[in-house]
Structures are given as C-alpha cells and as structure tokens.
Amino acid sequence: xxxxxxxxxxxxxxxxxxxxxxxxxxxxxxxxxxxxxxxxxxxxxxxxxxxxxxxxxxxxxxxxxxxxxxxxxxxxxxxxxxxxxxxxxxxxxxxxxxxxxxxx
Numbered sequence: 001x002x003x004x005x006x007x008x009x010x011x012x013x014x015x016x017x018x019x020x021x022x023x024x025x026x027x028x029x030x031x032x033x034x035x036x037x038x039x040x041x042x043x044x045x046x047x048x049x050x051x052x053x054x055x056x057x058x059x060x061x062x063x064x065x066x067x068x069x070x071x072x073x074x075x076x077x078x079x080x081x082x083x084x085x086x087x088x089x090x091x092x093x094x095x096x097x098x099x100x101x102x103x104x
Contacts, residue, residue, distance in 0.1 A: 004039035007042070008023050008026055008027050009023065053095060068084070
C-alpha cells in the first residue's frame with residue numbers, strides 16, 4: 001500500500017473482537033508495536049508493481065508525441081488533441097484494467 005492512511009484503514013477493517021476500535025487506536029498500536037516502518041508496509045511491492053507500467057506508459061506517450069510532431073506537422077489541432085489526450089486516456093484505462101486483473 002502506498003499511503004500510511006491506506007495501511008491504517010486496511011488494518012482497521014480487519015480488527016477482530018474489538019468492534020469499538022477506531023483508526024486512531026489502530027494507528028497508536030501500530031506505532032508502539034512496530035515503529036514508524038509499520039505505516040509503510042507494502043510500499044516496496046507497490047513500487048515494483050507500478051514502476052514497469054508507468055515506465056511503459058510514459059515512454060510510449062512521449063514516443064508517440066515525438067512521432068506525431070515529426071511526421072505529421074500539419075495535423076489539425078482537433079485531431080492532435082484527440083490523438084494525444086483521448087487515446088492516452090483510453091490506453092491508460094486499458095492498462096489499469098489489465099493490472100487490476102492481476103490483483104484479483
């Protein structure tokens with residue numbers, strides 16, 4: 001998990017036996033038992049999962065921008081907007097869906 005608040009939220013959701021436990025109680029227990037490192041559990045796994053995706057995504061985005069500027073300089077601005085932003089969002093959604101399948 002990337003954010004400490006997400007770690008606390010997940011641990012609060014799985015508290016068994018104490019239905020009155022709040023997020024602040026879970027936070028205090030985490031800090032006293034395991035220190036500040038307990039708030040960043042899963043950070044390395046998140047980075048290892050997301051880094052290749054973002055490298056591919058931004059790399060292909062910049063490559064496409066360069067290719068469109070080089071080989072299609074007289075492209076109308078409306079088509080340029082469509083190709084740069086709409087297709088980028090579409091490909092981003094496809095890759096996010098593909099990465100969500102791995103999480104299941």
